[in-house]
Every structure is written in C-alpha cells, then in structure tokens.
Amino acid sequence: xxxxxxxxxxxxxxxxxxxxxxxxxxxxxxxxxxxxxSVKTIEPTTFNLIFTYNLQGKRYRDxxxxxxxxxxxxxxxxxxxxxxxxxxxxxxxxxxxxxxTLYIEALTLLRFHRSVRDTVYTWRCNDSLSNFITATExxxxxxxxxxxxxxxxxxxxxxxxxxxxxxxxxxxxxQVALWQxxxxxxxxxxxxxxxxxxxxxxxxxxxxHISLKxxxxxxxxxxxxxxxVFLNSISRMIPDVExxxxxxxxxxxxxxxxxxxxxxDEVSTYTNDHFAFRNLLFLLNSWIHTRLFRTSxxxxxxxxxxxxxYFSNDQGSLEDYRRTTKLDTGLVRYIISNLSVRIxxxxxxxxxxxxxxxxxxxxxxxxxMLGCYQPLDGxxxxxxxxxxxxxFEMGNIKLIxxxxxxxxxxxxxxVYYKNDTHWNTYGGFIGYQTLMQEISKDFxxxxxxxxxxxxxxxxxxxxxxxxxxxxxxxxxxxxxxxxQFKDSTRQLNYNIxxxxxxxxxxxxxxSENHHLKLLMFRDSFGNYLIPFxxxxxxxxxxxxxxxxxxxxxxxxxxxxxVFESLQRFLMYALLIPNPTAVNQSLMR
Numbered sequence: 001x002x003x004x005x006x007x008x009x010x011x012x013x014x015x016x017x018x019x020x021x022x023x024x025x026x027x028x029x030x031x032x033x034x035x036x037x038s039v040k041t042i043e044p045t046t047f048n049l050i051f052t053y054n055l056q057g058k059r060y061r062d063x064x065x066x067x068x069x070x071x072x073x074x075x076x077x078x079x080x081x082x083x084x085x086x087x088x089x090x091x092x093x094x095x096x097x098x099x100x101t102l103y104i105e106a107l108t109l110l111r112f113h114r115s116v117r118d119t120v121y122t123w124r125c126n127d128s129l130s131n132f133i134t135a136t137e138x139x140x141x142x143x144x145x146x147x148x149x150x151x152x153x154x155x156x157x158x159x160x161x162x163x164x165x166x167x168x169x170x171x172x173x174x175q176v177a178l179w180q181x182x183x184x185x186x187x188x189x190x191x192x193x194x195x196x197x198x199x200x201x202x203x204x205x206x207x208x209h210i211s212l213k214x215x216x217x218x219x220x221x222x223x224x225x226x227x228x229v230f231l232n233s234i235s236r237m238i239p240d241v242e243x244x245x246x247x248x249x250x251x252x253x254x255x256x257x258x259x260x261x262x263x264x265d266e267v268s269t270y271t272n273d274h275f276a277f278r279n280l281l282f283l284l285n286s287w288i289h290t291r292l293f294r295t296s297x298x299x300x301x302x303x304x305x306x307x308x309x310y311f312s313n314d315q316g317s318l319e320d321y322r323r324t325t326k327l328d329t330g331l332v333r334y335i336i337s338n339l340s341v342r343i344x345x346x347x348x349x350x351x352x353x354x355x356x357x358x359x360x361x362x363x364x365x366x367x368x369m370l371g372c373y374q375p376l377d378g379x380x381x382x383x384x385x386x387x388x389x390x391x392f393e394m395g396n397i398k399l400i401x402x403x404x405x406x407x408x409x410x411x412x413x414x415v416y417y418k419n420d421t422h423w424n425t426y427g428g429f430i431g432y433q434t435l436m437q438e439i440s441k442d443f444x445x446x447x448x449x450x451x452x453x454x455x456x457x458x459x460x461x462x463x464x465x466x467x468x469x470x471x472x473x474x475x476x477x478x479x480x481x482x483x484q485f486k487d488s489t490r491q492l493n494y495n496i497x498x499x500x501x502x503x504x505x506x507x508x509x510x511s512e513n514h515h516l517k518l519l520m521f522r523d524s525f526g527n528y529l530i531p532f533x534x535x536x537x538x539x540x541x542x543x544x545x546x547x548x549x550x551x552x553x554x555x556x557x558x559x560x561x562v563f564e565s566l567q568r569f570l571m572y573a574l575l576i577p578n579p580t581a582v583n584q585s586l587m588r
Contacts, residue, residue: 010193018182018189031084032112033120033168037077038105042500042545044069045100047077048093051168053085060085063093070500072523072544074105074148086169090162094139098155103148103547107132109167112262121167125149135161145577148547232276249273279471286470302466308476309368310466311361312421316383317568321362322373324380327571329394332387335574336395342548343397345582346561351553352442356400356435356564357384358423358525361416363567364406384567387574402434419464419476425494426456426481428528435529436536439560445514449532457482483531492531501552502542504534514538519558521545526564546573550582 035049044067051062066079094100109121123132125146132149133141138158143150151160250273253266286297289304296304296313303311311317319325343353362369363384384401391397406415406427415427423431429451436448460477467476483492490508517539520526526542533540541556543549546565553561565573 014189014193017192018185021185021188032080032082034078034080034110034112036108036110037079038074038107039068039077040071040074040103040545041068042070042101043097043099045097045102046095047079048095049079049081050091050093051081051087052089052091053087055085059088070498070544072500072546074103081168083168087165089165090168092160092162094153094158094160096138096155096157097153100153101142101549102151102153104151105148109164111167121164130163132163133160134163137161142551143579143581145580147577150547150579152551229276233271233274283471283474286472287475290470290472297470301469303370303373305365305368305370307368308418309365310419310464310476311369312466312568314568316571317360317362318373319380320360320382320384320567321366321369321375322379323375323377323382325383325386327381327383327386329390332390332394335387336391336397338574338578339391339397340395341578341583341586344586345550346553348585349553349557351558352439352560354400354435354438354560354562355397356402356431356562357388357570358431358564358566359384359401359403359406360567361421361423363403364410364416383570387570398438400435400438402431405430405434413481414479417464417478419467419472419478421465422525423528424479424481425483425528428525429483429532431525432529432532435562443514443516443560446516446536449536453487454483454485457484485535490535493534494531496527496530500544502530502544504530504540506534506538506540508535516560517541517556517558518560518562519543519553519556520562520564521548522562522564523566523569525566529564546576548576548578548582550579 037047046065046067049064049066051064053060053062062081064079064081066077068075068077094102105125107121107123108119111118111120125144125148129141129144129149136151136159138154138156139160140152140154141149142152250266250270252270252274253263255263282297289295289297290308294304296302296310299313301313303313305311316325339355346353362373363382384399384403388399388401391399406423409415409426409430413426414424415430416423429449433448433450436446440446440448459480459482461480462473462477464473464476464478467473467478482494485491496502516537518533518537519541520529520533521543522529523544523546526544530540530542537560539558541552541558543552546569563573
C-alpha cells in the first residue's frame with residue numbers, strides 16, 4: 001500500500017510539474033515581428049505603432065513607441081512587437097505635431113520564431129504605394145519618387161494605416177503542435193524529478209572534485225582582477241573614462257516571454273557596452289596603436305597619417321583620393337538633367353542658384369596621408385574634379401570648389417582639424433569667402449567679409465569625431481579658431497542647434513543686408529558657414545537635407561538658394577531625384 005500511495009503521489013507531482021512546464025513553453029514560443037523603417041524627419045518624431053487584435057469577440061490595442069531624431073540621412077528605425085493574437089490592423093500614430101515632414105525610403109518586416117529569422121515583407125519606393133499604405137488620417141502624401149516617399153503632418157491627429165496585417169499573423173508552420181509541447185514538458189518534468197530523486201550512491205558517481213592549488217601569484221591575481229571587474233560592473237565604485245561614442249548605449253534587458261530565447265544575446269550586448277573599465281581599456285589600446293605603432297586601433301574607420309593627422313577610412317573618400325572612382329558620362333548626364341531642372345525651376349521664380357562642394361580633408365592635406373594610399377592613374381576619377389569639369393562643359397553649371405583657396409591658406413593656418421573630418425572655423429571662413437565671391441557677382445551690393453574685419457583667437461578643446469571614435473578625445477586636443485568682429489555692433493553666433501530646418505533674422509539695419517534672403521541645403525560642413533551668412537543677409541534659412549525641398553522654397557521665397565555637399569557625399573546628394581512637382585512644372 002505505501003508503494004502504491006508513493007507512486008500515486010509521484011504521478012501527481014509529475015503531472016503538476018509537466019503542466020507547469022507546458023504552460024511556460026506555450027508562453028515562450030517567441031513569435032515576434034520587427035519593423036525596420038529607413039526614414040528621416042524634419043522634427044523629432046515619436047512613432048507609435050498601434051496593433052489592433054480581436055480576442056473573444058472584443059477588440060484590443062497594443063502600442064509600441066520609438067522616437068526618431070531629426071537627421072540628414074535616412075536612419076534605420078526598429079520597432080518590435082510580440083505576436084500573441086490575430087492582428088487585424090497596424091497603424092502608425094505620429095501625434096499632432098503640425099508642419100512636420102517625413103521621408104520614408106523603405107520598410108522591411110522581419111519575423112522571429114525562437115532563433116529563426118525570416119524577411120517576410122519589403123517595401124521600397126519603386127513599389128506601389130498601395131502595398132505600403134491603405135489610408136491616412138491627417139497625414140498627406142506630398143510626393144513619391146524612386147528614392148523616397150514624402151509625408152506631411154497636420155495639426156490634428158496623424159495616422160498612417162499600413163497594408164501588411166496578413167504578414168504579421170502567427171503562421172501555423174511557426175507554431176509547435178500541442179502534442180509536441182506536451183511531450184517536451186513530460187520529458188523535462190521526468191528529467192527534473194529523476195535528478196531530484198537520484199539515490200546517494202548514484203550521486204557519488206556524478207560528483208566532480210575541483211582542487212585548486214596555485215603555485216604562483218599569477219592565478220590568484222588573475223582571479224582577483226576578474227572579481228574586481230565583476231564587482232565594479234555592478235557597483236561602479238571606480239569611475240571609468242567618459243564615453244564619447246556617437247550612439248546610444250544598450251540598456252539592460254528585462255526578461256519576459258517576448259525575449260526568452262534572445263535574452264542571453266541581449267545581456268551579452270549590454271555587457272559589451274557596460275563592463276567595468278571598458279572605455280579605459282579601449283583608450284589604452286588606441287594609445288598604444290597610435291603612439292607606439294603609428295597605426296589605427298580602428299583601421300576599418302580611421303587612418304592614422306603622419307604627425308597624428310587622422311583621416312576617414314570611408315571607401316568613397318579613398319577612391320576619390322586615389323582617383324579610382326568609377327564615373328561615366330551617362331551618370332553625369334542624369335546629374336546635369338537633375339540640376340538643370342532645379343535651376344530652371346528657381347529661375348522662373350527669380351531665385352539664383354549656387355553649388356558649393358567642400359573638399360575631403362585628404363585633398364587639402366595629401367602630404368599627411370600614408371604612402372600606401374598613393375593616387376593611381378588611368379583607373380578612374382576623382383569625383384569632384386570629374387563632376388566640376390563635366391558639369392561646366394556639358395551643362396554650363398558651375399560647381400564652386402574652394403580647394404585652391406584652402407591650399408593657399410593652409411600655409412598660414414590649419415584649415416581642417418587634425419583629429420576630425422571637418423574643416424575648422426578658419427577653413428569654413430575660406431569656404432564662405434569663395435562662395436560669396438560668386439554670389440557677389442550677381443549681387444554686387446553685398447560686401448564679402450575679409451579676414452581684416454575680425455580678430456582671431458586660438459583655443460583648444462577635447463572634441464573631434466575621429467579621435468572620439470578611437471577613445472582619444474581626452475588626449476588629442478583640437479585646435480580651434482574663434483572669429484570676433486572688430487565692429488562691436490556685430491557678433492557671430494556659433495551655437496548651431498541640431499535641427500533639420502533653422503531660421504535666423506539679422507538684427508542689423510536692413511540697409512546693410514539689402515533685404516536679401518538666403519536658403520541653403522547643407523550637411524555638417526555648412527555649420528561653419530552659418531555664423532557668417534547670418535551677418536550677411538536679412539534672413540537665412542538652413543535645411544539639413546540633400547533633398548530639394550520645393551515646398552520650403554515656395555514658403556520662404558528666398559532670393560538665393562545654395563546647395564552645399566561634402567565631396568565624399570557628392571554622388572549620393574546629386575543622385576537624389578527632384579520632387580515630382582518640380583519635374584512636372586517644367587513640362588507644362
């Protein structure tokens with residue numbers, strides 16, 4: 001009788017354990033989808049993805065949020081959602097921010113089931129819009145080109161109804177059959193109970209005896225060091241070097257049914273970002289590479305040249321420097337056609353157009369580049385030289401290249417930062433002068449500021465994108481030149497907010513700026529032109545964007561439009577198609 005009772009109790013315990021394991025396995029099947037938007041916005045925007053599903057005759061909504069900062073380039077915005085029910089619809093709620101503009105380049109939908117990832121949906125601008133959006137509320141589809149979809153928001157609610165609800169459902173092939181779950185639960189339950197009830201003489205067979213007899217100080221020192229790193233990773237009693245990486249560090253993940261299978265990978269990613277003394281060790285590694293071995297600790301991103309001059313290891317920059325960029329006249333004809341349409345569209349509105357290209361750093365400082373990157377003849381082109389020549393010869397379009405002026409002035413002062421990809425304030429001033437000399441030919445009433453109008457003060461700081469990339473921002477100081485007007489009624493403002501569209505009014509009397517208004521499409525090099533232009537014109541508008549924003553131009557009604565693009569982004573900027581309205585206006 002006791003044996004029967006014992007067996008009965010064992011079966012009850014086994015059933016309860018199996019049931020518990022089954023319920024846990026049923027919850028952690030890990031069906032989730034990840035939306036990857038390639039998007040940029042004029043204003044910081046919160047994407048609220050709303051998933052509507054039906055459960056037992058009632059409709060429910062789940063909302064997942066992600067914020068995107070304004071940026072010049074298309075950024076990958078990832079939003080993930082765990083699927084537990086039949087999704088009826090997916091919507092994007094953009095809030096009630098009026099006047100915002102979004103540019104969407106592509107959308108990819110990924111489905112994850114345990115460790116399996118499938119790409120189940122991809123939309124690009126070449127595809128039909130109905131494959132992406134079924135309807136909108138408040139949001140207006142302003143334009144759709146082969147490269148981007150332009151959307152504008154209204155003061156009221158702004159909702160985009162997406163067209164991929166069927167792709168989000170839990171597919172039968174991704175579900176484990178109930179009998180398989182029960183079998184797995186029974187096997188796991190039996191294994192657990194067997195392990196807990198193993199006889200003592202069996203346990204001795206599985207015992208592992210570890211004997212640690214250190215014969216030197218090395219083993220305890222190494223173990224102590226590991227323990228110190230572990231302890232400081234938790235307590236942060238000993239501070240680390242400040243992190244200057246231009247990205248958001250990973251937050252510690254929360255374990256749940258949605259990430260049961262990926263939790264260890266998420267913890268590993270978090271640990272890689274936050275383990276104790278990470279930044280200090282990275283700094284030491286970079287210092288040893290650059291100071292002792294004269295090499296880069298991140299050769300895939302930076303080049304350490306002579307005398308600690310750093311250069312970007314961007315593929316386009318190196319191809320241009322070595323004259324191996326592949327270009328042909330067919331591509332140039334498309335660029336000329338693109339620019340000619342813009343120029344004619346502006347001319348009909350009485351607006352002058354100017355095209356400025358700041359050169360790559362290695363074009364001005366080739367003597368500091370390593371010998372292994374010598375230019376090669378007869379293979380390709382330098383994109384700036386080729387485009388400048390062909391645009392003028394084939395389209396009568398002048399590309400303003402300040403390279404010669406920068407090469408002359410570098411004998412007097414540095415025109416680029418040693419530890420940064422950008423030109424410095426002095427180099428930006430030379431670029432301003434080169435551009436204004438062209439503008440003043442059409443507007444002779446404008447006086448170009450001269451170096452004698454300013455006093456220059458030399459300072460230093462711990463900035464620099466290339467040195468910060470290698471963790472050397474506290475070691476490699478960046479030389480800076482501060483311009484101050486000798487005329488005390490004028491003052492330069494170097495505070496440039498990170499916004500897509502900036503507007504300034506000149507406080508000086510209109511008689512000095514002749515009521516002229518300038519609008520400039522720019523990248524980060526344009527930041528160094530802004531302080532001088534603000535003192536030159538009555539009103540200035542700056543768009544941190546390569547897309548030709550025709551609606552902004554019609555709204556602002558400038559006298560001058562400047563298109564500024566760094567050399568290494570030149571082909572990307574020039575190949576962006578014109579808005580449909582601009583092309584169609586010239587066909588009427």
